[in-house]
Amino acid sequence: MRATYGKALPEMRLDDLGGKLVVIEGTDGAGRSTQINLLKPWLEELGHAVVDTGMTRSPLAGDGIRRAKEGNNLGRVTQSLFYATDFVDRLENEIVPALRAGFIVLTDRYIYSLMARAIVRGMNPHWIRSIYSVALKPDAVFYLRLGIDQLLPRVVFTRAFDYWESGMDLYPGHDMYDSFCSYQAALLTEFDRMSSEFNFEMVDASPDARTVCEHLKKNILQLLERDSRKSFVERLNADAAKERSFALDRIPTSPVHSNVFPVSFPPPTPAVAPASNGNGHHALNQK
Amino acid sequence: MEIGSGVRIGPFEVFAPLQPAVSMIRQYGEHHFPGRLIVVEGIDGSGKSTQLSLLHKWLESKGYGVVFSEWNSSPLVKDTTKHGKKKKMLTPATFSLIHSTDFADRTERSILPLLKAGAVVLCDRYVYTAFARDVARGMDAKWVRELYGFAVKPAIAFYFRVPLETAIHRLLDARDGFKFYEAGMDLDLSDDSVESFRMFQGRILAEYEKMIPEFGLTVIDATLPIEVQQAQVRQIVKTHLDHAHELRVRP
Numbered sequence: 196m197r198a199t200y201g202k203a204l205p206e207m208r209l210d211d212l213g214g215k216l217v218v219i220e221g222t223d224g225a226g227r228s229t230q231i232n233l234l235k236p237w238l239e240e241l242g243h244a245v246v247d248t249g250m251t252r253s254p255l256a257g258d259g260i261r262r263a264k265e266g267n268n269l270g271r272v273t274q275s276l277f278y279a280t281d282f283v284d285r286l287e288n289e290i291v292p293a294l295r296a297g298f299i300v301l302t303d304r305y306i307y308s309l310m311a312r313a314i315v316r317g318m319n320p321h322w323i324r325s326i327y328s329v330a331l332k333p334d335a336v337f338y339l340r341l342g343i344d345q346l347l348p349r350v351v352f353t354r355a356f357d358y359w360e361s362g363m364d365l366y367p368g369h370d371m372y373d374s375f376c377s378y379q380a381a382l383l384t385e386f387d388r389m390s391s392e393f394n395f396e397m398v399d400a401s402p403d404a405r406t407v408c409e410h411l412k413k414n415i416l417q418l419l420e421r422d423s424r425k426s427f428v429e430r431l432n433a434d435a436a437k438e439r440s441f442a443l444d445r446i447p448t449s450p451v452h453s454n455v456f457p458v459s460f461p462p463p464t465p466a467v468a469p470a471s472n473g474n475g476h477h478a479l480n481q482k
Numbered sequence: 483m484e485i486g487s488g489v490r491i492g493p494f495e496v497f498a499p500l501q502p503a504v505s506m507i508r509q510y511g512e513h514h515f516p517g518r519l520i521v522v523e524g525i526d527g528s529g530k531s532t533q534l535s536l537l538h539k540w541l542e543s544k545g546y547g548v549v550f551s552e553w554n555s556s557p558l559v560k561d562t563t564k565h566g567k568k569k570k571m572l573t574p575a576t577f578s579l580i581h582s583t584d585f586a587d588r589t590e591r592s593i594l595p596l597l598k599a600g601a602v603v604l605c606d607r608y609v610y611t612a613f614a615r616d617v618a619r620g621m622d623a624k625w626v627r628e629l630y631g632f633a634v635k636p637a638i639a640f641y642f643r644v645p646l647e648t649a650i651h652r653l654l655d656a657r658d659g660f661k662f663y664e665a666g667m668d669l670d671l672s673d674d675s676v677e678s679f680r681m682f683q684g685r686i687l688a689e690y691e692k693m694i695p696e697f698g699l700t701v702i703d704a705t706l707p708i709e710v711q712q713a714q715v716r717q718i719v720k721t722h723l724d725h726a727h728e729l730r731v732r733p
Contacts (some may be wrong), residue, residue, distance in 0.1 A: 259561060262558075263559075270590070271590070274588075276582050283573075288573075326625075
């Protein structure tokens with residue numbers, strides 16, 4: 196049975212969510228989406244159905260958040276709550292139904308990024324944790340960790356600084372570089388703080404993508420095997436029980452050749468009378 | 483605010499950091515801003531908006547700098563809310579969250595800075611509307627109260643108390659029926675919108691009644707003549723504003 200971090204949403208059943216919820220966390224530029232793009236086809240080849248999701252992809256609030264971020268007037272509390280709306284919409288309409296249908300849900304970021312961003316923006320940690328207490332506890336959280344020194348070249352030489360990734364709403368007086376360093380350092384501190392509280396599986400994100408992916412695959416296989424072994428044992432037990440009840444069905448309660456057709460058939464001789472030997476084999480085969 | 487220093491503060495000065503959840507809402511608003519926040523609450527058809535607009539006129543005539551803010555009106559968020567309602571894609575949880583997002587934007591953008599600047603801020607509906615509606619939709623009462631922990635406590639919160647049938651007659655005199663979410667049709671209480679409205683608003687009334695002692699709401703009997711209610715409202719507002727020496731005068 197699944198659990199949330201404290202509060203369950205109205206009418207959300209938690210008892211039949213069979214799939215797997217796998218979270219890929221990490222700061223901007225740690226390679227989360229690259230990994231998800233590698234993991235999804237791999238899992239599908241193995242025969243698992245996969246749904247991937249991520250921030251601002253909800254049909255309800257995704258566009259609204261993008262529009263709000265185009266301007267420079269999105270406040271910190273508003274921002275935190277807009278993201279919470281987006282998250283809960285995906286939780287209720289995407290993540291939970293997929294788990295119920297037995298999918299593996301790969302999510303690019305989860306509540307941890309959202310809480311870290313809110314907390315470095317001065318939100319009360321108790322407040323933001325209370326809001327996300329409705330979130331499902333995942334089966335695994337892989338935290339792709341990358342220090343600022345390694346993060347910087349990736350950002351500088353691939354896509355340049357982004358206003359929000361640099362926390363420019365927090366340090367308006369700084370230039371993008373200084374702001375980026377301060378903001379990402381604050382986020383890393385917050386992630387490290389959450390790491391033990393929420394059981395992050397720490398993954399060194401500094402090697403090349405393929406190496407990181409092999410590491411992730413190994414861990415995900417362990418997760419799937421652990422559960423498939425469990426369900427294999429359950430299935431064996433279920434099969435054995437079915438076998439027993441099947442055998443019971445086949446044990447005749449009275450001789451097969453009773454007095455149904457007393458005239459047409461010769462009366463059964465005692466040698467043939469036990470029509471079944473109790474193992475489901477017909478007595479005639481014993482000849 | 484110190485980033486990464488381990489010192490954490492709430493969203494605003496008025497937010498009490500790390501208070502136990504239940505007491506949080508009562509502490510949020512012991513603010514010391516020069517302005518005054520006055521809010522009106524009640525179900526649809528209680529006449530609260532009429533009363534607020536009469537109060538607005540009177541305060542302006544007295545020379546106060548008055549600003550009005552309406553529920554669900556943030557320029558940044560209201561399109562998303564409208565989209566969600568039109569497509570009927572809101573659940574009790576996302577209904578609650580998108581309204582809190584709207585309220586957060588209005589708090590950050592206007593209510594808080596205006597109170598700091600010394601304005602009289604009038605709000606048609608406030609956090610109590612969310613508490614009543616969201617809990618009536620099945621959300622956890624404590625969760626919703628914590629969600630709004632960033633709100634500024636009003637100087638006066640008027641609750642216009644009216645029997646359900648009176649409100650329904652007033653509303654149906656003015657229009658044909660009720661909108662989907664307004665009638666709580668998302669809860670499958672009844673296929674008939676008037677019947678659904680009646681059941682849903684009944685739950686909301688029960689929540690308001692619980693909040694009168696919890697938050698010290700000022701109850702006005704909304705079955706009295708409009709003029710009588712307005713006289714009571716002005717009398718109460720006057721006692722609060724007489725002690726406010728830092729209010730801005732109207733330009």
